[in-house]
Amino acid sequence: MSGASPDAGAPGAAPGAAPATTGRGALAAGERVLLIDPKQRRYLIRLEPGGRFQTHAGILEHDDVIGAPEGCEALARRGDELAARRFLVLRPTLADLVLKMPRGAQVIYPKDLGAILLAADLFPGARVLEAGVGSGALSMAALRAGCVVTGYELREDFAATARSNVAALLGDEARYEVQLRDVYEGIDPGGFDRILLDLPEPWRVVPHAEVALVPGGILCCYLPGINQTAELRAALDKGSFGLAETSEVLRRTWYIEGRSVRPDHRMVAHTGFLTTARRILPRDG
Numbered sequence: 001m002s003g004a005s006p007d008a009g010a011p012g013a014a015p016g017a018a019p020a021t022t023g024r025g026a027l028a029a030g031e032r033v034l035l036i037d038p039k040q041r042r043y044l045i046r047l048e049p050g051g052r053f054q055t056h057a058g059i060l061e062h063d064d065v066i067g068a069p070e071g072c073e074a075l076a077r078r079g080d081e082l083a084a085r086r087f088l089v090l091r092p093t094l095a096d097l098v099l100k101m102p103r104g105a106q107v108i109y110p111k112d113l114g115a116i117l118l119a120a121d122l123f124p125g126a127r128v129l130e131a132g133v134g135s136g137a138l139s140m141a142a143l144r145a146g147c148v149v150t151g152y153e154l155r156e157d158f159a160a161t162a163r164s165n166v167a168a169l170l171g172d173e174a175r176y177e178v179q180l181r182d183v184y185e186g187i188d189p190g191g192f193d194r195i196l197l198d199l200p201e202p203w204r205v206v207p208h209a210e211v212a213l214v215p216g217g218i219l220c221c222y223l224p225g226i227n228q229t230a231e232l233r234a235a236l237d238k239g240s241f242g243l244a245e246t247s248e249v250l251r252r253t254w255y256i257e258g259r260s261v262r263p264d265h266r267m268v269a270h271t272g273f274l275t276t277a278r279r280i281l282p283r284d285g
């Protein structure tokens, strides 16, 4: 492995490659691991026998990590000399992967993915329709929650990225199918428990969602702008939906060292608005 910037994504994994974040025990060849340097810079690499990760501080041999326990430290060496650079080695979490994986479209940030899991009440075995799938970040969160996901995506390159990112996380076990199609034109009947939308004009999907969702099912839409959100809410009000709710997630981390305790200066504040609504049946008469 050659040198990589802290923000570099890991190479896309071939379907069937060893899944990440679910492993236990010693680190194995084929797994992805996160290397964290003393400045907290993170690098995602896939362990390969004989592989090398090159940094300006030296070379870290993958063979030094393969077979080692998670949470170990690995050294980057320059020549025979031991370089000062130490890396903490951990399996990446889902949030790590979402931020580091190859992207086509902009992903939903982990803070919002966490909120969507509960707002949309994603449960094991839930039949989920998701459009558009983009880079597959929301697909990964839903699949990890145990959902069966059918994705609609307009762009072939994004669909391929999403499939590859999902395969890299879950191997061949993911119950995931992505179809190349426009969700504005309709949704095949499927008795979906949940519909997840991250695309520019979700109000155009509301009439289709009314038919495709089971009664009581949840429509969950993610939108960057409040004007779009207002247009969506108006469409929901006119349709067979109730309990509509819109929120956003502001997550602030804190700096805590000794007696110095304060909010961090920087935070990812506004990313998007989350709107949920439940399909209800029209009243008789």
Ligand SMILES: C[S@@+](CC[C@H](N)C(=O)[O-])C[C@H]1O[C@@H](n2cnc3c(N)ncnc32)[C@H](O)[C@@H]1O
Pocket: 105, 106, 107, 108, 131, 132, 133, 134, 135, 136, 137, 138, 139, 152, 153, 154, 155, 158, 181, 182, 183, 184, 198, 199, 200
């Ligand atoms: C912001 S991205 C979705 C990112 C995704 N939620 C993730 O977390 O990786 C929006 C996606 O919607 C797709 N899209 C836009 N309009 C669409 C439509 N009418 N039908 C299906 N997909 C659509 C785009 O091609 C793009 O991939």
